[in-house]
Amino acid sequence: MRTVAVLGSTGSIGRQALEVAEILTGEIKVTALAGGRNIELLAAQAKKFHPNVVAIAAKEQYQALKLALTGTGIKVLAGEEGITEIAAGPDSQMVLAAIVGIAGLKPTLAAVKAGKYIALANKETLVTAGSVVRQEAAKSGADILPVDSEHSAIWQCLRAGRREEVENLILTASGGPFRTWAAHELMQVTVQEALSHPNWKMGPKITVDSATMMNKGLEILEARWLFDIPLAQIQVLIHPESVVHSLVEFVDGAIIGQLGLPDMRLPIQLAFTYPARLKTPWPRLQLAERTLTFEEPDTKRFPCLRLAREAGEKGGTAPTVLNAANEVAVTNFLSGQLAFVDIPKVIEEVLAAHELMGDVTLETIFFADEWARDQTRRVMHKE
Amino acid sequence: MRTVAVLGSTGSIGRQALEVAEILTGEIKVTALAGGRNIELLAAQAKKFHPNVVAIAAKEQYQALKLALTGTGIKVLAGEEGITEIAAGPDSQMVLAAIVGIAGLKPTLAAVKAGKYIALANKETLVTAGSVVRQEAAKSGADILPVDSEHSAIWQCLRAGRREEVENLILTASGGPFRTWAAHELMQVTVQEALSHPNWKMGPKITVDSATMMNKGLEILEARWLFDIPLAQIQVLIHPESVVHSLVEFVDGAIIGQLGLPDMRLPIQLAFTYPARLKTPWPRLQLAERTLTFEEPDTKRFPCLRLAREAGEKGGTAPTVLNAANEVAVTNFLSGQLAFVDIPKVIEEVLAAHELMGDVTLETIFFADEWARDQTRRVMHKE
Numbered sequence: 001m002r003t004v005a006v007l008g009s010t011g012s013i014g015r016q017a018l019e020v021a022e023i024l025t026g027e028i029k030v031t032a033l034a035g036g037r038n039i040e041l042l043a044a045q046a047k048k049f050h051p052n053v054v055a056i057a058a059k060e061q062y063q064a065l066k067l068a069l070t071g072t073g074i075k076v077l078a079g080e081e082g083i084t085e086i087a088a089g090p091d092s093q094m095v096l097a098a099i100v101g102i103a104g105l106k107p108t109l110a111a112v113k114a115g116k117y118i119a120l121a122n123k124e125t126l127v128t129a130g131s132v133v134r135q136e137a138a139k140s141g142a143d144i145l146p147v148d149s150e151h152s153a154i155w156q157c158l159r160a161g162r163r164e165e166v167e168n169l170i171l172t173a174s175g176g177p178f179r180t181w182a183a184h185e186l187m188q189v190t191v192q193e194a195l196s197h198p199n200w201k202m203g204p205k206i207t208v209d210s211a212t213m214m215n216k217g218l219e220i221l222e223a224r225w226l227f228d229i230p231l232a233q234i235q236v237l238i239h240p241e242s243v244v245h246s247l248v249e250f251v252d253g254a255i256i257g258q259l260g261l262p263d264m265r266l267p268i269q270l271a272f273t274y275p276a277r278l279k280t281p282w283p284r285l286q287l288a289e290r291t292l293t294f295e296e297p298d299t300k301r302f303p304c305l306r307l308a309r310e311a312g313e314k315g316g317t318a319p320t321v322l323n324a325a326n327e328v329a330v331t332n333f334l335s336g337q338l339a340f341v342d343i344p345k346v347i348e349e350v351l352a353a354h355e356l357m358g359d360v361t362l363e364t365i366f367f368a369d370e371w372a373r374d375q376t377r378r379v380m381h382k383e
Numbered sequence: 384m385r386t387v388a389v390l391g392s393t394g395s396i397g398r399q400a401l402e403v404a405e406i407l408t409g410e411i412k413v414t415a416l417a418g419g420r421n422i423e424l425l426a427a428q429a430k431k432f433h434p435n436v437v438a439i440a441a442k443e444q445y446q447a448l449k450l451a452l453t454g455t456g457i458k459v460l461a462g463e464e465g466i467t468e469i470a471a472g473p474d475s476q477m478v479l480a481a482i483v484g485i486a487g488l489k490p491t492l493a494a495v496k497a498g499k500y501i502a503l504a505n506k507e508t509l510v511t512a513g514s515v516v517r518q519e520a521a522k523s524g525a526d527i528l529p530v531d532s533e534h535s536a537i538w539q540c541l542r543a544g545r546r547e548e549v550e551n552l553i554l555t556a557s558g559g560p561f562r563t564w565a566a567h568e569l570m571q572v573t574v575q576e577a578l579s580h581p582n583w584k585m586g587p588k589i590t591v592d593s594a595t596m597m598n599k600g601l602e603i604l605e606a607r608w609l610f611d612i613p614l615a616q617i618q619v620l621i622h623p624e625s626v627v628h629s630l631v632e633f634v635d636g637a638i639i640g641q642l643g644l645p646d647m648r649l650p651i652q653l654a655f656t657y658p659a660r661l662k663t664p665w666p667r668l669q670l671a672e673r674t675l676t677f678e679e680p681d682t683k684r685f686p687c688l689r690l691a692r693e694a695g696e697k698g699g700t701a702p703t704v705l706n707a708a709n710e711v712a713v714t715n716f717l718s719g720q721l722a723f724v725d726i727p728k729v730i731e732e733v734l735a736a737h738e739l740m741g742d743v744t745l746e747t748i749f750f751a752d753e754w755a756r757d758q759t760r761r762v763m764h765k766e
Contacts, residue, residue, distance in 0.1 A: 156543045156637060156639060157543065157639065159542045159543045159544075160539045160540065160542045160543060160639075160641075161542075161660050162659070162660070165659070165660040170670070237670055237671060238671075244640075247642070247670075249667075250660045251660055251661065251662045251663070252649060252652060252653060252660040252661055252662065252663050253643055253644070253646075253649055253663050253665065253667050253668070254539060254641055254642075254643055254649060254653070254660065255641065255642040255643055255668055255670075256539060256540065256543075256639065256640070256641055256642075257627075257639070257640050257641075257642055258543075258637055258638065258639055258640075259630070259637075259638040259639075259640055260636055260637055260638055261636070263636075266635060266636055266637060269635060270635060270637070276545070276548070277544050277545070277548040277633045277634055277635040277637065278634065278635055279634045279635065280634075280635050280636050282636065284632075284636050285636070285638055287553070287620055287630075287638075287677040288620060288621075288677050288678055288679040289677065289678060289679075290676070290677050291674060291675070291676050291677075292674070292675040292676075293673070293674050293675075294670040294671050294672065294673050294674075295671055295672060296671040296672075
C-alpha cells in the first residue's frame with residue numbers, strides 16, 4: 001500500500017487523480033490533500049478520502065476549512081508552509097505534484113529533497129528549476145515519474161531500449177483548435193474558441209497554452225530534464241487525433257510509440273502504481289476504423305514553440321521568464337485584455353529585455369519570475 | 384564479436400541478412416553459410432564473407448560447390464545432414480534460421496538443442512513444432528529471437544511492461560493486394576496480381592500467403608509459442624500502410640507499438656545485435672505527412688485467417704497439416720493449377736479429413752506433413 005499526498009487536489013489533474021485513487025483502494029491510500037481556494041470541494045474530498053492532513057493555500061480560509069472538518073480528526077494546515085509541510089512530511093511516500101503554476105515549485109522541491117516518489121504534473125518545476133531538481137533528486141534518491149500524457153508515453157517507450165540508444169524523443173501535439181487556421185484568421189481568435197480543445201478536457205490556462213502551442217514548448221523544456229537529453233534530440237510532431245501520445249526513435253531506426261484514448265487517468269494511474277501496470281475499468285482505444293495523421297509543426301503561425309526552444313537553449317533563467325511572461329499574457333488574453341496573436345509577441349519582447357542569470361537557484365528563479373511578470377505588464381501597457 | 388551461421392543465405396531473408404552483416408563488421412562475423420540450390424550465389428557469398436564452412440542442400444551440387452571454392456580453405460558440406468551439422472556445430476554462437484518451409488525445421492531444432500541464439504525467420508519451426516522447440520530451448524538455454532517484422536515489433540513492445548501485464552498482442556497486417564476486393568472479384572485473381580504486394584518485397588510463397596492472409600494466420604501460431612501466450616490474446620488488425628509493425632496492449636489500456644519503414648534489415652539487425660540497438664545507415668521513417676489507417680480483418684473474404692486460428696485451437700498436428708496443405712495449394716496456385724479462392728477451400732477440406740495426433744514429436748510432425756501434402760493433391764485432383 002503506497003501512501004500518496006495529492007497537491008492541487010481541487011484542480012483538473014487532482015480531481016482525476018482522486019478518481020483513480022478510488023479504484024486503486026488496496027494499492028494506494030490518499031493520506032494528504034492540498035488545494036488552492038475551493039474550500040467546499042477540498043472539504044468534500046477530505047471527508048471522502050479521510051487523509052491524515054489537509055492544507056489550503058489561501059490562509060484566510062484556514063478557519064473555515066477547520067470548521068468544515070470538525071470532528072473528522074483530520075489535521076488542517078494553511079499557506080505555502082502548510083503545503084510544503086505536507087509535501088516533505090512523513091504522511092506520504094508519493095507526492096502527486098498537481099498544483100498549477102510557479103506556486104507548485106517550492107512544495108515539489110521539498111518532496112524531491114525528502115526523497116519521495118514524485119508523480120509530476122506541475123510543469124513549472126522542471127521548466128524553471130530543472131537543473132536544481134535533478135541535483136536534489138540525485139542526492140535524495142527521489143524518483144520523478146511523469147504524469148503528463150506525452151511524458152508518460154515517452155517514459156513507457158524508453159523501456160524498449162537503453163538510454164544511450166535513444167536518437168530522438170518525439171512529442172506529439174494535437175495542434176490545438178487553430179491548427180488549420182491561416183495567419184490572418186488567428187488575429188480574430190476569441191477566448192471561447194481558444195478554450196475549445198478538440199481532444200482533451202483540461203483547465204483554461206493549459207487549454208490556451210495548447211492553442212498557442214506554448215504547452216508543447218514547455219513540454220520540450222520539461223522532457224529535457226525529465227529524460228536528461230539535449231533539446232536538439234527532442235522533436236515535436238503534430239498529430240491531430242491525439243491517439244499516439246508520443247514516441248521514441250532509437251538509433252537503429254525503430255520508433256516505439258504509446259497509444260491510447262486521451263484520458264489523463266491512464267498516466268496518473270501508471271505513476272501511482274509504478275512500476276506495475278494494473279487493470280483499468282475505463283474505455284479502451286479501438287484502433288480499427290481509426291485514421292491517424294501526422295504533420296510538421298508550423299512555428300511561423302505558432303511562434304511559442306520556437307520561443308520555448310530558444311529559451312531552453314539559452315538556459316539559466318530564460319525558461320523561467322518565458323513561463324512567467326506566458327502566464328501573465330494568457331491571463332490577460334482570458335480576461336479579454338490581449339489578442340491571441342499578441343501572446344507570443346509579448347513573450348518575445350520580455351525575453352529580449354531579460355538579462356540572463358546563468359546561476360539557477362530558487363532565489364534567481366523567483367527573482368526572474370517576478371521581474372518577468374512586471375515586465376510583461378509593462379510591455380502590454382505600452383502597446 | 385558474435386559468430387553467425389546463416390541458413391538459407393541465398394533466399395530473400397538470407398540475402399538481406401548478409402547486407403546487414405556487411406555493415407556490422409566488428410559486431411558479427413558470418414562463420415557459416417547454407418543455401419538450397421543457387422550454387423553461383425552461394426559460392427559468391429562464401430568468397431565475400433570467408434566463412435569456415437558452407438553447405439548446399441542439393442547433394443548433387445556438392446562437387447560443383449567444392450570446385451567453385453577450391454583454394455579458399457572453406458569446408459564444404461551437403462544435404463540436410465550438412466546443414467544440420469552447421470546449425471549445431473561449434474562455428475557459430477547464433478544461427479539465422481532463414482530456410483523456407485518444413486526443410487528448416489530439423490536444422491533449426493538442432494541449433495535450439497545446441498543452446499544457441501536463434502534468429503528465427505523460418506515460420507514452420509514454431510507453427511509445426513512450437514511445443515517441442517519451447518521444451519528443448521528450456522533445456523538447452525537457447526534464446527529464440529524473432530526476425531519477422533511483426534514478431535520483432537511485439538518483442539520490442541513487450542519491454543514496456545511485465546509479461547503478466549500483457550492483455551493482447553496485436554499483429555498488424557497490410558491486408559495484401561486484395562484487401563478492398565469484393566468476394567466475386569477474388570475469383571478472378573491472377574498469379575501476377577497475387578505477387579504484387581503493396582508494401583513489402585518478399586519471396587513468392589510468402590507474398591501469396593500475404594494475399595490470402597495465411598501469412599498472418601501462421602504468424603498468430605508462431606506468436607503463441609514465441610511469446611507463450613494463449614491464442615485468444617493474439618489479435619489481428621489490418622493496417623494497409625505497414626508502418627506500425629505490431630502492438631502490445633497492456634492491462635491498464637496502454638498500447639505500445641513499433642513503427643518503421645517496411646525494411647527487413649531492421650529486425651534482422653536487432654536479432655543480430657540483441658540486446659543492443661546499433662546505428663543503421665538505411666532510410667528512416669518520417670511520420671510527418673503520413674496517414675495511418677486501421678480496420679478489422681474480414682475472415683469471410685480471407686478465410687485462411689480463421690482456418691489458422693482453428694488449427695491452432697485444435698493443436699497437436701493440426702497446424703502442421705494447415706501449413707503443409709497451404710504450401711502445396713500455393714505451389715499449385717503459382718503454377719496455374721489452382722484458383723486463388725480455392726486455396727482456403729482445399730486447406731479446409733484437408734484439415735477436416737485429418738485425424739489429429741495430439742502428441743507433437745518430430746515423427747508425428749513429419750508424418751502429418753507428408754500425409755497433408757498427399758491429401759492436398761488428392762483433394763485438388765478430385766475437384
